Amino acid sequence: MAEQTVVDPANWSCPAPIRDQPVVVMGHGGGGALSAELIEQVFAPAYGNALLAGMTDSAVLHLGGARLAFSTDSYVVRPLFFPGGCLGDLAVNGTVNDLAMSGARPAYLSAAFVLEEGVELTVVERIARAMGAAAETAGVTIATGDTKVVESGHGDGVYVTTAGVGLVPERVDIRPQRARPGDAVIVSGPIGLHGVAVLSVREGLEFGIEIASDTAPLADLVATMLDVTPDIHVLRDPTRGGLAASLNEIARASGTGVQLAERAIPVPDAVANACGFLGLDPLYVANEGRLVAFVPPTEADAVLAAMRAHPQGAGAVVVGQCVTEHPGMVVVATGLGGTRVVDLPLGEQLPRIC
Amino acid sequence: MCLAVPGRVVSIDDTADPLTGLIDFGGVQKQACLEYVSDVKVGEYVIVHVGFALQRLDEESALASLRLFEELGLLEEEFGDAWQQAARQAAQPTEGSEVR
C-alpha cells in the first residue's frame, strides 16, 4: 500500500464524501476508510486468498517449517529530506516495523527505486546511504533491488519500495483480532513528531519548530517486550492516520472497544501547538518510530517496565484499555471528564480555519 | 469560522509591506501580518487567524476572568456536596491547613 505519511496541503488526500469515486483520489492512499475500501473492493477480490483477510501490516506465512513474516511498502514523501530523517530512513524503518508488528525478527529487505529523469545523483546517493545506515542500525540486510527511471514530470523525484522478511518466534501470535477486553493499551512514546516535522518544511506551510521525525526501527524494542511475555496480543505502528487509525482498526478487527484517557496520551507541547494553529488533531498525525501494544493486564506492568528500559520505549505509557462496551469504536475520556468518539479518518486531515 | 490562536510577538519587520512579524505559538514559530495591530510591541500576545493578527490579548482581562472562576469555586466549597467533601478530604489530609 502506498505510504502517504502526512497531510500534504499541496498534494492532499480526500476525506471527502463522494462515494462513487470513478478515479483514484489521494485519499485512497491515506490509510483511512478509502484505503480500506480499495483493498476490500478491488485488491482482495482480485487476489482471492485467506492471507489477505488478516489485514495485518505483514503476512505470516508457513514456509519450509518456519513461520515467515512478509511485508512490502512503497514510500513517497515530500520533501524528500525533513528534520530527523529522509525518504531512505522511512523506507527501511517502515518495513522493518511492519515486520516487527507481527513479532518477527526482520532479516532481509529488498529495495526498488523509481527515479524521475533529471533528479540529481547526489540526492539518490544521500537516500541510499541513509538506507544503508538505517539497515545497519536495524540489523537487517538489503539483499536485492531494482531501479527504473520515468520521464521528467512523471514522478516526484524518488519513490522507493521495500519488501522484507523475518522469522516469527515460536508461541508468538500477534494480530489485531487478538485484542481482548481488559488489555492495557500502551504507547511507546510521544506521538505526532514525524507528521509535524514533515509539515514544518512543507512548501507553503513552513513554520519554525524544534522537533525531529521519530523515524526509528522498533524490532529490538519488540524483541525486548517478547522476552517478558510471548503473549502480547496486538502490536501496531501508528503511521498514516496516526494513533486514531490504528486503534480503530484494532477495535473493528477484534470487535472490542477502546477507551483512552486524553490526559495520559503523550503529546509534546510543540506538536499540540502546531496542531492547534493548523486545526489538526494529534491523534490523527503520523508517527514513524512508535508502536501501540495491547497487553494482557497481568503482564502490563512488566512489559511497560521493559519498554521504558529500552531507548525506543523510554517514553512508554499506558494510555487506556480494551473494553467490551461500544465494540468497534474508540472513545476518549477528555481532560474535563467528558467523552468523545475518535472515528476512523476517511482520508487525511487538512489544515482548517473553522 | 474562527480557528484563531494566541501567540507571542517575537520580532517585527518594520520594512515589510504589509507589516509582518514572527509569532511564537508555544514552540511553533510562524510569520503573521501585523497590519491590523500596528502598534503591537515585541513580547505582547496577539490572536492570529489565517496568518493575520486580529487583536492584542489583554492580560488584565484574562487574569480577571480566571480570578472570577476561582471565586465561584470558593463559594461552592463553603457549601459543597458530598463528592466535593470527599475530594477535599482526600486532597488535604491535614485538618486546618486549608487556604481560603
Add this chain to the structure above:
Amino acid sequence: MKYLDEFNDPKLARRLLDEIRATVTRPWALMEVCGGQTHSIIRHGIDQLLPEEVELIHGPGCPVCVTPLECIDKALEIAARPDVIFCSFGDMLRVPGTDRDLFRVKGAGGDVRVVYSPLDALQLARRHPGKQVVFFAIGFETTAPANAMAVHQAKRLGLANFTLLVSHVRVPPAIEAIMTAPACRVQGFLAAGHVCSVMGMAEYPGLAERHRVPVVVTGFEPLDILEGIRRTVGQLERGEHRVENAYARAVRADGNPAAIRMIEEVFEITDRNWRGIGRIPGSGWRLSEAYRAFDAEHRFDVTGIRTEEPAECRAGEVLQGLIKPTDCAAFGTSCTPRTPLGATMVSSEGACAAYYLYRRMSEPALPREEMNPVG
C-alpha cells in the same frame, strides 16, 4: 500567561459546571453560533457534562455548512479550467457540490491547492504570472480582514492574474433570521468571540432587545465556553436579555477599527444565500465597485449554473435549531458521514455527524459491514 492551558483547567471547569447546575431551574435552549465553538464542545465533551436542562444547538457558523451550493459549483467549474490555479482553505475541499467536490476536480487534473493564508495565494499569483490564481474567499467576519488585505494588496501591486471567488457571510443577520423563524427554539446566544474581536459588539444590543434574547460574546477554550453558558443561563433565569462580553481578553467593544476600515473599503454588504436556510437579506459581503476587477465571477463566466439540493435533506432546519438531526428520516439511513446528503453530515463537528457518532457509541453492536477490519 499563555492564554491557552489556563483556560482548560479541569478544576475550574468543575466549578463553572457546579455553578451552572446550581443556577438552572428549568430547560433552556442555547445556540453556539460558531463552528469553532461547536468543535471545542465536541472535542472536550462539554455537552455531556452540562446539566440536562441546558441544550446546546449547533448554529450555522461554519462555512462548510452554509456556503451555498451554487457557489461551490462555481468554484468547481473555475477550478477545472486549465489556466487556473485554484486556492482554498482546507475546509472547503470536502464540501460536496452538485455532482463532485474539489478533490475530484484535482483528481481529474485541476490545479487545486490548499493555502494557510490568502497572502499565500497572492504569492502564487506573483510567482505564476502566466496563470489565473483564484482564491476561494469564504468565511465570516473573522476571515474578512485577511481576504480584504489580499485583494487590497493585489490592486496596489497591479496584479492582473489574481481574483477572489467571494462567499463571505455575516453573523448578525443570520441571528436575526433564526430568531424570526416561526418555530424558533433558541432562547440565548453564545456569540462568536473572534467575529467580535474584529467587529466589536455594536451590532448586538439591537438584536438582544428586539428578540428579548441574551447574547453573550464567548471564547473557544473550555472555560470560555462554560463561562458563556453560565452567563447566558444566569440571564435567562433572571429574565434578562443583555449583551455581555465573556471574552474580554480578545474582544473590545469597538472591535478592531483598522480591520473594519479595510473590510469597508474592499467589500460591500449584499444579500446572500445560506445553504439549507435560504436567502438572508444583508447577510453577506461582495467586492465593492472599486475592486470589481478582482471578482472571479466577473472574470470567468459562471452565471449559468443551476443547482438542486437532495429533497430529503433537512440540514437547513437542523442549522436553525428547528429539528434535531434524529428527526430527519434520512439520518443514519441514506445519510451518513460516508454518504452525506447535506453539509451538516460532512465535518465531524457538523450537527448531524456529531449525533451520528454518539448514536453509534450507544448501540450494543455494529452491523457486520461496519466491522470490517482494514489494513
